[in-house]
Amino acid sequence: MTRIDIPEGSPFGLANLPYGVFSTPGTEPRVGVRVADSVVDLSTTLGDDVFARPSLNAFMAQGRARWEEVRRRITELVSGDVPDAAVHPVGEVTMHLPVEVADYVDFYASEHHASNLGRLFRPNAEPLMPNWKHLPVGYHGRAGTVVVSGTDIVRPSGQRKAPDEDAPTFGECRRLDIEAELGFIVGTGSELGSAVPCDEFADRVFGAVLVNDWSARDIQAWEYVPLGPFLGKSFATSISPWVVPILALEAARVPTPAQDPEPLPYLRESEPWGLDIDLSVVWNGQEVTRPPYREMYWSPAQMLAHMTVNGATSRTGDLYASGTISGPAKEQRGAFIELTWGGREPVEVAGEQRTFLQDGDEVVISATAPGADGGRIGFGEVAGRIVPAKG
Ligand SMILES: O=C(O)/C=C/C(=O)CC(=O)CC(=O)O
Numbered sequence: 147m148t149r150i151d152i153p154e155g156s157p158f159g160l161a162n163l164p165y166g167v168f169s170t171p172g173t174e175p176r177v178g179v180r181v182a183d184s185v186v187d188l189s190t191t192l193g194d195d196v197f198a199r200p201s202l203n204a205f206m207a208q209g210r211a212r213w214e215e216v217r218r219r220i221t222e223l224v225s226g227d228v229p230d231a232a233v234h235p236v237g238e239v240t241m242h243l244p245v246e247v248a249d250y251v252d253f254y255a256s257e258h259h260a261s262n263l264g265r266l267f268r269p270n271a272e273p274l275m276p277n278w279k280h281l282p283v284g285y286h287g288r289a290g291t292v293v294v295s296g297t298d299i300v301r302p303s304g305q306r307k308a309p310d311e312d313a314p315t316f317g318e319c320r321r322l323d324i325e326a327e328l329g330f331i332v333g334t335g336s337e338l339g340s341a342v343p344c345d346e347f348a349d350r351v352f353g354a355v356l357v358n359d360w361s362a363r364d365i366q367a368w369e370y371v372p373l374g375p376f377l378g379k380s381f382a383t384s385i386s387p388w389v390v391p392i393l394a395l396e397a398a399r400v401p402t403p404a405q406d407p408e409p410l411p412y413l414r415e416s417e418p419w420g421l422d423i424d425l426s427v428v429w430n431g432q433e434v435t436r437p438p439y440r441e442m443y444w445s446p447a448q449m450l451a452h453m454t455v456n457g458a459t460s461r462t463g464d465l466y467a468s469g470t471i472s473g474p475a476k477e478q479r480g481a482f483i484e485l486t487w488g489g490r491e492p493v494e495v496a497g498e499q500r501t502f503l504q505d506g507d508e509v510v511i512s513a514t515a516p517g518a519d520g521g522r523i524g525f526g527e528v529a530g531r532i533v534p535a536k537g
């Protein structure tokens with residue numbers, strides 16, 4: 147038997163208990179929970195075969211009462227002696243995509259990001275469109291290209307046309323970017339024709355992950371009018387392997403920034419679901435920005451209410467991302483197009499002047515939030531390296 151040592155101040159203590167899908171050499175992917183620097187195998191310790199599956203979907207579909215019960219049982223389990231065979235050092239496991247992603251939606255909920263991108267993409271127009279403060283703007287992304295942290299990102303190719311060029315050309319993306327975001331995973335879905343009220347958020351949404359919504363800015367700028375992002379973003383979206391339970395985020399809840407005008411009734415929440423989460427973006431080993439999630443204008447409860455208000459289903463495994471997280475300060479911007487102001491103001495990265503991503507570059511996004519024990523809980527990280535375009 148093993149007693150798991152949880153050092154004081156660990157971001158993966160009992161206040162967190164994030165779920166993931168892992169394997170060890172020669173074994174099948176299954177569900178585990180992270181405790182300090184260990185992964186505890188839930189497929190052999192909790193007596194429910196939902197944990198023997200290669201995704202969290204079956205467990206998530208069991209609903210909030212079960213999520214609470216399992217959280218209590220894990221706390222008991224890891225507070226005592228755990229069978230040796232169920233405990234793996236985190237450095238010795240392979241992490242897999244934690245959910246089978248059903249639908250993927252990406253919002254645009256940061257006022258600072260939306261204003262900055264408005265100025266960069268539409269310099270002669272108002273930065274925020276007239277709808278922006280009335281509804282959480284979003285688009286449907288490509289669920290099939292959501293990949294787990296550590297997956298190499300192949301530089302996309304496509305059509306691009308700079309404003310000073312007469313005609314489009316086909317070729318490798320020359321303005322490859324990141325978007326630092328938080329993603330929310332639906333645990334229990336809703337029926338076709340019915341809307342999910344804001345106040346059902348915590349019964350429906352199972353947990354949160356970090357998202358890097360890789361973006362090909364030159365492809366995007368040429369293709370996006372009038373239907374929105376398409377191939378400039380659909381080539382890959384990376385998520386972190388550990389799903390932080392919504393139940394672990396109670397201590398992180400804060401009001402959103404003041405919403406003026408007051409949103410329509412279906413977008414009003416009785417309890418706030420802003421989140422006090424601090425992100426960090428590290429580019430080739432150097433931290434370049436610290437996006438603050440608490441600055442996001444729309445809450446994830448409002449996003450879910452909006453996404454279903456027309457009667458569209460939500461389903462177990464749906465992933466919806468917040469949109470790029472940018473704060474008011476330059477060093478809080480969550481995309482390099484903002485940080486370098488369209489590539490016109492390079493930043494120093496590990497001793498070099500840089501704008502967009504080069505082949506071989508690595509970006510690592512991490513985050514922490516207040517935990518119920520007064521310490522901080524961690525999201526782990528979402529990492530990706532750019533590899534050359536396929537010829
Ligand atoms: O304003 C635009 O035309 C484009 C905006 C984005 O690229 C942002 C997007 O994907 C949504 C987000 O991450 O905030």
Ligand SMILES: [Ca+2]
Binds near residue numbers: 325359469
């Ligand atoms: Ca995005």
Ligand SMILES: [Mg+2]
Binds near residue numbers: 359360379380381383
């Ligand atoms: Mg993407």
